[in-house]
Amino acid sequence: MEATIDKEQLSRSLKQLAVNEPDFVKTLLREITEELKRAKRQRLEQIVNEDFAEYEDVFRALA
Secondary structure, three states: OOOOOOHHHHHHHHHHHHHHOHHHHHHHHHHHHHHHHHHHHHHHHHHHHHHHHHOHHHHHHHO
16 A cells, blocks of 8 residues: 655655754765765766667777
């Protein structure tokens, strides 16, 4: 079962959490930021690997 949460309600709850538990929120934001960076890096690596695979023959000919 999936619960639907109103964005406004969620926003109020998060703001209240930030006031009551600032260290927890700070840590959570750091973790989210790091996860986003990791995901972005993985996507970039995937694109580069796909390009190298696609143009491998060209790169070998140029080498």
